[in-house]
Amino acid sequence: MFNTALTWSDLAFLAQGAAMTLAVTAVSVTAGTLLGILFGVIRVQAGPYWSMPLTFVLDVFRSVPLLIQLVLANAFQSIAKLGWAPFTTSCVVLSLYTAAYCTEIVRGGITSVPPTTRRAARSLGMTWWQDMRYIVAPLATRVSLPSWIGLTLGVMKDSALVLWLGLIELLRASQILVTRLQEPLFILLICGAIYFLISFPIARLGGYLEKRWSPND
Amino acid sequence: MFNYTFHWNQALKALPQMLDGALVTLQIALLSMLIGVICALALTGFRLSGNRVLSGFATTWIEIARNTPALFQIYMAHFGLGNFGIHLSPYTALLVGIAFNNAGYLAENFRGALKAIPDTQTRAGRSLGMSAIQAFRYIVLPQMLRIAFLPTTNQMVWAILMTSLGVTVGMNTDLAGVTQELNARSFRTFEFFALAAVIYYIIAKAVTLAARAIASRMFRY
Amino acid sequence: MIEIENVRKSFGTLEVLKGIDLTVQKGEVVTVIGGSGSGKSTLLTCINGLEPIDAGRIKVDGTEVHAKSTDLNKLRSKIGIVFQQWNAFPHLTVLENVMLAPRKVLGQSKQAAEEMAVKQLTHVGLGEKLQVYPNRMSGGQQQRMAIARALAMSPEYMLFDEVTSALDPQLVGEVLDTLRMLASEGMTMICVTHEMKFAREVSDRVAFFHKGVMAEIAPPEALFGAPKDPELQKFLAATH
Numbered sequence: 175m176f177n178t179a180l181t182w183s184d185l186a187f188l189a190q191g192a193a194m195t196l197a198v199t200a201v202s203v204t205a206g207t208l209l210g211i212l213f214g215v216i217r218v219q220a221g222p223y224w225s226m227p228l229t230f231v232l233d234v235f236r237s238v239p240l241l242i243q244l245v246l247a248n249a250f251q252s253i254a255k256l257g258w259a260p261f262t263t264s265c266v267v268l269s270l271y272t273a274a275y276c277t278e279i280v281r282g283g284i285t286s287v288p289p290t291t292r293r294a295a296r297s298l299g300m301t302w303w304q305d306m307r308y309i310v311a312p313l314a315t316r317v318s319l320p321s322w323i324g325l326t327l328g329v330m331k332d333s334a335l336v337l338w339l340g341l342i343e344l345l346r347a348s349q350i351l352v353t354r355l356q357e358p359l360f361i362l363l364i365c366g367a368i369y370f371l372i373s374f375p376i377a378r379l380g381g382y383l384e385k386r387w388s389p390n391d
Numbered sequence: 392m393f394n395y396t397f398h399w400n401q402a403l404k405a406l407p408q409m410l411d412g413a414l415v416t417l418q419i420a421l422l423s424m425l426i427g428v429i430c431a432l433a434l435t436g437f438r439l440s441g442n443r444v445l446s447g448f449a450t451t452w453i454e455i456a457r458n459t460p461a462l463f464q465i466y467m468a469h470f471g472l473g474n475f476g477i478h479l480s481p482y483t484a485l486l487v488g489i490a491f492n493n494a495g496y497l498a499e500n501f502r503g504a505l506k507a508i509p510d511t512q513t514r515a516g517r518s519l520g521m522s523a524i525q526a527f528r529y530i531v532l533p534q535m536l537r538i539a540f541l542p543t544t545n546q547m548v549w550a551i552l553m554t555s556l557g558v559t560v561g562m563n564t565d566l567a568g569v570t571q572e573l574n575a576r577s578f579r580t581f582e583f584f585a586l587a588a589v590i591y592y593i594i595a596k597a598v599t600l601a602a603r604a605i606a607s608r609m610f611r612y
Numbered sequence: 613m614i615e616i617e618n619v620r621k622s623f624g625t626l627e628v629l630k631g632i633d634l635t636v637q638k639g640e641v642v643t644v645i646g647g648s649g650s651g652k653s654t655l656l657t658c659i660n661g662l663e664p665i666d667a668g669r670i671k672v673d674g675t676e677v678h679a680k681s682t683d684l685n686k687l688r689s690k691i692g693i694v695f696q697q698w699n700a701f702p703h704l705t706v707l708e709n710v711m712l713a714p715r716k717v718l719g720q721s722k723q724a725a726e727e728m729a730v731k732q733l734t735h736v737g738l739g740e741k742l743q744v745y746p747n748r749m750s751g752g753q754q755q756r757m758a759i760a761r762a763l764a765m766s767p768e769y770m771l772f773d774e775v776t777s778a779l780d781p782q783l784v785g786e787v788l789d790t791l792r793m794l795a796s797e798g799m800t801m802i803c804v805t806h807e808m809k810f811a812r813e814v815s816d817r818v819a820f821f822h823k824g825v826m827a828e829i830a831p832p833e834a835l836f837g838a839p840k841d842p843e844l845q846k847f848l849a850a851t852h
Contacts, residue, residue: 237548237592237595237596238588238595239554239567240552241555241558242570242584242588242591245580246581246585327458331458331460331461332460334460337559345463345466348466357474358470358471358473358474359471359472359473362466362467362471363471366459370454370455370458370459377457511699514662515701515758516701516713517662517688518693519712519713519765520686520688520689520718521717529712529716530701533703534701534702534703
């Protein structure tokens with residue numbers, strides 16, 4: 175049969191890498207989403223003119239390669255003597271990167287709520303906060319969730335780049351094994367399969383939600 | 392707070408070198424898009440062909456491209472193909488990886504665009520006596536191009552950003568590669584990479600704006 | 613001449629045409645009325661071969677539409693059809709919409725196609741709209757453009773499938789006027805319609821379809837004046 179030098183402990187090593195990928199993703203997506211909601215609401219409330227500075231900064235995060243952002247942030251933290259570990263730096267950059275995309279998703283969700291619906295809520299005597307909490311949030315979430323799932327998966331895949339700062343996530347772990355065992359194809363296939371197994375079912379769920387929630391209501 | 396002197400002059404002196412790198416970046420991005428569009432059209436055709444082998448092949452390609460990291464795809468091209476005795480240079484591996492990724496995303500765009508055009512359009516063409524090919528060529532395709540145009544230019548921006556990944560497989564002639572080489576010689580990491588970031592930003596914005604200008608000229612309906 | 617002989621057509625288990633016989637002479641205007649689901653629209657799409665038929669045959673000028681040897685594209689270029697949804701080509705101007713098929717199907721020169729297109733568009737009252745994109749026009753205007761687009765192929769027959777059903781009430785008149793004009797010019801036409809007044813005015817014969825069967829066919833005075841079929845009587849009572 176198939177001969178490989180890959181051992182169980184090597185597989186455990188890959189699993190640790192995958193855990194690191196998931197950890198970076200979880201922290202960044204959580205922080206990025208919270209920031210994204212905040213920025214998104216600010217963008218809608220402040221209007222396009224007053225939110226221009228914010229829009230510009232977020233746009234930079236979407237127009238500069240993530241790898242360059244990571245290198246810059248790492249150089250910056252060392253210059254500023256912040257003493258951040260690679261994990262912290264990675265999460266900070268990825269959180270802002272996530273927030274940049276999430277802001278647009280949130281903004282799209284909020285603006286998709288018809289003004290008449292919101293006016294109805296306000297004319298029932300609801301405060302701005304109540305309108306946001308009970309009317310806008312549930313409706314906007316429905317509209318935004320499929321894109322948000324797409325974003326989460328995007329960040330999960332893009333988190334591979336943190337290997338450049340020395341974090342041993344899934345792809346870096348695979349690369350280390352490749353160098354040691356000299357079986358690039360086999361090990362990379364396992365690595366790809368792990369990414370695929372994480373991403374594909376969630377992507378399908380996103381597609382399903384999009385189909386189910388979009389046109390008919 | 393900062394016990395550090397910024398040496399921006401040193402970075403600016405290297406600007407010509409970096410701009411040469413930017414040209415390589417653009418070249419790879421454009422080539423990867425060209426290959427990507429051709430492959431994506433083929434994949435779209437395969438998926439519609441009704442042939443199980445062809446459509447299975449297309450689906451596999453598209454799902455791998457969309458569900459694994461772009462960097463993984465570049466690694467596959469660079470290290471993975473080594474198993475078959477194929478050793479690609481960093482340039483080729485980067486190009487193959489990005490083109491593979493582009494094709495997957497673009498094929499999905501094209502399918503969406505195709506679905507957005509109602510069957511009644513083809514029907515109207517056919518009832519005027521057009522052949523199926525004529526109806527596709529003159530009625531469906533131009534409308535599909537319009538719908539797919541902006542997503543395709545977005546993919547171009549992605550392709551430009553993805554070229555920076557080449558540095559991880561030893562690419563040293565594109566913008567990220569040149570910057571990394573300069574950095575390795577001088578250790579002025581922040582200055583060099585900040586300048587690179589500005590150049591990437593300008594390129595990405597220029598592509599986006601150009602795409603919008605072209606779209607508003609090309610699609611006047 | 614259009615000859616329809618014992619045509620049957622089913623969608624799945626639903627039989628929508630249960631043996632239709634109808635002959636339409638050159639220069640004749642036949643309107644088809646009936647409730648929805650009576651199969652009247654399906655018949656039109658069978659005549660130009662957009663839908664296959666299960667049994668019977670349809671001949672246009674002696675050519676059997678559903679024979680394998682028939683060049684459908686050539687046949688369709690002499691049978692114009694206009695649908696309920698006008699299906700304007702959104703990416704082309706009004707002029708280009710009308711010029712496309714004559715150029716690509718008939719191989720006409722740009723000049724000849726343009727001349728013809730301008731003539732037909734002027735004919736339907738859109739001479740001022742040549743360079744406009746369809747989405748800038750009302751439904752009635754788009755529908756008239758669709759009629760001009762079909763006419764530019766110099767068809768010998770015109771099929772109209774409920775061409776006013778998707779229009780706002782105030783736009784129906786302008787499209788019906790165009791149809792009246794065509795009828796008065798001697799065009800051979802089959803119109804599926806819900807407009808009874810129109811049917812009464814322009815038709816040589818009116819056919820009433822009910823549940824896939826042509827229940828009655830007669831000149832308008834007879835069909836509207838003295839309906840025989842009980843279903844037709846009910847139908848007319850309900851629409852008056």
